[in-house]
Amino acid sequence: MHELSLASDIIDTVKQTLSHEELPSLRKIVLEIGAYSGVVPDSLSFSFEAITAGTELAGAELEIINIPFRLKCNQCKTEAEPEYPIMLCENCGSSDTVVISGDELKFKEFKISESEE
Amino acid sequence: MEIIKIERKVLAKNDAVASEIRSALQENGVFAVNIVSSPGSGKTTLVEKTIEHFSGRMNISVIEGDVQTDLDAQRVSAYNVPVVQIITNGGCHLDAGLVKDSMKSLDLVSTDFLIIENVGNLVCPAGYDLGEDMKVVVISVTEGDDKPLKYPKMFMNSKVLVINKIDLLPYVNCNINQLRSNALKINPDLKVFEVSCTTGEGINAWCDFIENSI
Numbered sequence: 552m553h554e555l556s557l558a559s560d561i562i563d564t565v566k567q568t569l570s571h572e573e574l575p576s577l578r579k580i581v582l583e584i585g586a587y588s589g590v591v592p593d594s595l596s597f598s599f600e601a602i603t604a605g606t607e608l609a610g611a612e613l614e615i616i617n618i619p620f621r622l623k624c625n626q627c628k629t630e631a632e633p634e635y636p637i638m639l640c641e642n643c644g645s646s647d648t649v650v651i652s653g654d655e656l657k658f659k660e661f662k663i664s665e666s667e668e
Numbered sequence: 669m670e671i672i673k674i675e676r677k678v679l680a681k682n683d684a685v686a687s688e689i690r691s692a693l694q695e696n697g698v699f700a701v702n703i704v705s706s707p708g709s710g711k712t713t714l715v716e717k718t719i720e721h722f723s724g725r726m727n728i729s730v731i732e733g734d735v736q737t738d739l740d741a742q743r744v745s746a747y748n749v750p751v752v753q754i755i756t757n758g759g760c761h762l763d764a765g766l767v768k769d770s771m772k773s774l775d776l777v778s779t780d781f782l783i784i785e786n787v788g789n790l791v792c793p794a795g796y797d798l799g800e801d802m803k804v805v806v807i808s809v810t811e812g813d814d815k816p817l818k819y820p821k822m823f824m825n826s827k828v829l830v831i832n833k834i835d836l837l838p839y840v841n842c843n844i845n846q847l848r849s850n851a852l853k854i855n856p857d858l859k860v861f862e863v864s865c866t867t868g869e870g871i872n873a874w875c876d877f878i879e880n881s882i
């Protein structure tokens with residue numbers, strides 16, 4: 552369950568980035584999470600909700616953009632999104648491949664409501 | 669809505685501390701491995717066999733990570749090497765901050781080889797850089813040959829795979845060639861060792877590899 556410790560890392564970054572006055576108007580924290588980042592998005596959202604309840608961040612939620620695993624073959628230049636993160640080219644079988652995406656675990660943006668409700 | 673762009677890794681803080689650890693290790697000429705596996709694959713037993721192998725020839729220090737108890741540190745301290753226990757109190761992985769704190773009680777200057785045994789868990793430790801030179805993933809043949817496909821990140825992020833408990837192969841339904849090829853599909857660069865910590869088979873090859881890496 553490292554989603555709980557990730558949720559508190561997220562809160563730390565939020566508090567470093569926004570002023571104390573801005574915290575209650577934060578609505579969305581947009582994150583990019585790769586298919587093999589090892590993070591379960593639902594579990595992360597649940598953890599975030601649980602530890603922000605009753606705090607100045609209670610109005611904020613996570614918006615998660617799922618990034619697929621993508622592989623590019625250096626030999627035949629094929630790009631594919633295999634079901635498993637297998638590093639072999641689906642087209643020519645070469646293991647001379649590079650991961651294009653799928654291990655992301657990063658912030659993208661914060662969305663803040665402009666008028667105080 | 670006002671939008672504030674923030675391009676930053678969620679684990680940026682961990683990665684920054686891990687870089688500090690990496691420089692401290694380099695400055696002191698310490699080679700470090702981070703041993704990961706599911707609970708009970710044989711991490712501590714491998715640490716014990718490795719210490720035995722290098723006894724008198726190399727200064728080894730050990731950091732033990734567990735959710736509860738200092739049982740593993742007690743086992744290792746029987747070999748007369750400096751050992752620190754980190755108890756995560758429920759935490760499912762070690763992070764760089766915990767390792768950095770625990771390193772304060774180790775003498776890096778007189779350490780050649782630092783072994784960090786992570787919490788038994790095949791998922792969470794994969795994402796946390798501890799400043800090590802390499803992650804070593806241990807899997808025992810009793811866990812089945814499909815595990816690399818089910819827990820790819822750990823195999824992707826490791827440099828070495830130690831397949832342990834090969835003495836049990838006659839009794840379990842595990843195709844070791846399948847296990848090896850599944851792991852290599854996930855990470856073609858994995859260096860693979862087949863060992864039995866019980867019989868000692870394969871331990872020399874693993875230790876030779878470590879010695880050559882230092």
Ligand SMILES: Nc1nc2c(ncn2[C@@H]2O[C@H](COP(=O)(O)OP(=O)(O)OP(=O)(O)O)[C@@H](O)[C@H]2O)c(=O)[nH]1
Nearest residue numbers: 706707708709710711712713788832833864865866
């Ligand atoms: N048959 C057999 N048993 C082994 C082997 N290596 C370890 N074991 C046994 O497996 C059990 C677990 O070993 P540990 O070394 O404690 O495993 P671990 O990965 O450190 O466990 P945690 O730290 O709790 O995650 C112990 O009873 C060991 O004696 C082996 O090569 N063959």
Ligand SMILES: [Mg+2]
Nearest residue numbers: 711712740785
């Ligand atoms: Mg152990």
Ligand SMILES: [Zn+2]
Nearest residue numbers: 624627640643
């Ligand atoms: Zn190809």
